[in-house]
Structures are given as C-alpha cells and as structure tokens.
Amino acid sequence: MIYTDKTPQQFHGEQPQETDVLIIGGGIIGVCTAYYLAKKGVNVTLCEKGRVAGEQSSRNWGWIRQQGRDEPEIPLSIEARRLWAQLCEETGEDLGYQANGVYYLAEKPGDLESFETFVSLAQKYELDTCMISRAQVHEDIQGKAGRWIGGMHTASDGRVEPGQATLGIAKAAERLGAVLCENNAVRTLVKTGGKITGAVTEQGEIKAAQVVLAGGAWSSLFASNAGIKLPQLSVELTVAATQAVPDICPANASDNTFALRRRQDGGYTVALKNNQTHHVGLDSFKFLRQWLPNMAENMKGTSVKPAAPKHYPDHWMQKRSWNGDETSPFERMRVLNSKPNQKELTALTAAFADRFPQLKGTKLQSAWGGLIDAMPDFMPVIDKAPKHENLHIVTGFSGHGFGIGPSVGRLMADVLTGKPAGHDLSSFAFGRF
C-alpha cells in the first residue's frame, strides 16, 4: 500500500521548543534513525512534510538484499538482515518481513559471468550467495520452460511490505518517546556562530543540538538553500501490484528486464527493470560534471523528458531559495505521488504473461510511481555536512536504501551519540564528488 496526502495523518506529535536531534524526513532512513535514538533514550524529533513513508519508503519493491550490492554496502546489508528480524521481535509490529531469498536470473552467458564475479565477492563476506543451474531455477520458479539459463541465489535475503514496515517502526519509535510530526516541513536551518543550532519549520523555530537531513529526493534542494552543493538527481519508475494469484515464486526474482516480489496479500509487486525516466531540470546541468564520468552506466534504460511535473524538486520553475518565514517548496508538495506510466503498465502485463504463461490474464490491482534519489556513483552520502557543524547528511540511496535502512539508522544513532559507526563509511563521504 502506498501513502498519499489523502492518507489520514497518523503522527500528531507536538513540535517541542528544543530537541537533542532533529530529523528532517520520515522515510525509512529518518524513521530508523529516530527508532534507534529513542531506544537509547535520546530526545529526538522527526519532522515529515507530508506522511511518514509517503514517498520512496512505501513505493519501493520491498527487496531486502545483500546480493548484488557494491562492496562498501555489503557489511551494512549483512547487519540490516539481522536487524530486520530483530525489529519484528522487538517492535511487535507486522513488518511483513520474510527471509525467502532473492534470485537473479540469467538470460545470456554474460549474465552468468557477472553473477560469478559477485559470488566470489560474497565468499569474502561469508554470504550464502551461490550460482544455480538452469534446472534448479525452473524447479524453484514456476516460469516458462527454459526461459532462464541459470542464476544466482541468496537464501538469507528477503522482503518486507515497505509502507507497513516503515509505519510499524515509526509507531515503535513513538512508543519509545520519539516525537513524530507529520504535515510539518522543515524550511531552513538556523546557524549561530558558524554552527547549526536548530531549524525553522512551518510550525516555528526548534532548537536542536544536531540535525539529520534524510529528505530523500528533496535533500539536494534543501541543502542548496543552505549553501551546500549535493549532486543528487532523480529518476522516476513505475511499479504495480497484481491481484492475488497462485504462488509461482515465494521469493524475489528478477532477470534483465523484469522483477517480481511475492506480497503478503497473495499478489506480486512487479516492475520493469532498467526502465526509468529522468526529468531534466536545472540540477541536471548544475551537476553534469559529477555525473559525466558514469554517464554511460547511468543512462542505461533511462529515458529523458524535458521537464519535471510542477512542484517536483527539480522543476524548471522551482523556487531555489527562501527564508524561514516563507512557504517552502516542501509544503507545496506534501507527498510526491508520481503517476505510473500507462505504456509501461501494458508492457509489464505482457512481460509477466510471457514469463508465467499459466497466469496470463492476471489483472493489475494497483499501480504507482516512485521518484528515486540518486548519486553519481549509486552510493549514498552518510557524512557530516561540510562547513555546517552539527548537520549530518544521510541521503542519495540510489534505489537500494530501503533494505539497509535499519543498519543506517542504528549507525547514525551511534554516531550522533559519539560512538563509532561500526562500519567503514569512507565510500559514503560527502567530499568524494
């Protein structure tokens, strides 16, 4: 289930005058950070401009994977796998978590070669990732005979119901004392003597010893108003949920152009892979230098449109600077409710029927769009902001931040309380661009 600005408000926290940590953004990153801080007894306030999990964190595929990650993210994904299981226990909420495995399915010999490269890397981290034969693939997944020539499988990977999981963790954070305020955009930061000392929200000023920017696709716009250049761009994707159908694959699986995940309601979340749209805006030019080195890789499967819909973060007419006493762009779009692309939905239905002929005629019961925030090297920024003491930037998860949300939240809670992160964060440094 996705959330929009029509979804009833669930968190009515009253903004305090002062807090130890202020979190900007109620996606999985902000919510997990709030949860682990509250668990430590830290006074934490989270402000969300619209609805908790309204944007990427309820619109994603719900894959929790270690498989196929870039090496710097592997330790985070291993810890996250453990934390997802623990969160189910300690929050008592139904997060929809199941360790049912992830399959990458090969369609040509080159796919198998790239899987083998990851399997060697996985061995270094003692992951249970392995190559599987064509016969094994077709035994595990009831697809069209001979459709795939082999695959890679990680049995300990899994899935959650993304919106439900984010909301569940948010409720648990609130029970532990975190203050969660929906419909409350953070407009600007307050700086005193060169240090960040709080922020101005649409409800007024809040003093904060530390601030965490976890604004998803809005982070770059927020940062730029504070004089920080964060080379983040966005791409839009279409996702759909089928009606309930017989179980043809209990796990998550994808090949080169199609992906599916079994849902708790008996349907599948389905999407076309490597199929996204970039809406050109001012930032596309502003950050061209940082994006150029990886352009060929970044453009794979990306179609380009000349302009983003109105009020999107990088719309041509977007307001780029404002003060705390003015309505900010964040209030103009409470929840970025991207529309699904109708042409893609037709292609998606055909792709599903092609792979699972026995389910031809399956109807899509809902469909939605999601705007992914991406960095030029597809890795997040998890770092202190330059020249802004007390501000931490945790954003740019480039289409795979949901699964590692719990470990990022845990490590941020440690960093914010003066403890070591427990992971090497050098690959996520702000200064790498």
Ligand SMILES: Cc1cc2nc3c(=O)[nH]c(=O)nc-3n(C[C@H](O)[C@H](O)[C@H](O)COP(=O)(O)OP(=O)(O)OC[C@H]3O[C@@H](n4cnc5c(N)ncnc54)[C@H](O)[C@@H]3O)c2cc1C
């Ligand atoms: C279609 C799709 C499929 C994906 N599939 C997967 C997957 O299978 N597995 C995986 O691991 N990842 C996946 N991802 C990526 C994953 O969803 C994101 O990386 C993750 O949800 C990012 O979380 P976040 O908290 O950083 O951002 P978001 O969830 O976008 O949350 C940011 C929040 O900040 C709020 N905000 C912004 N600015 C302000 C402000 N000034 N004041 C107050 N609030 C503000 C926004 O309203 C928003 O709610 C997918 C993403 C999409 C779109």
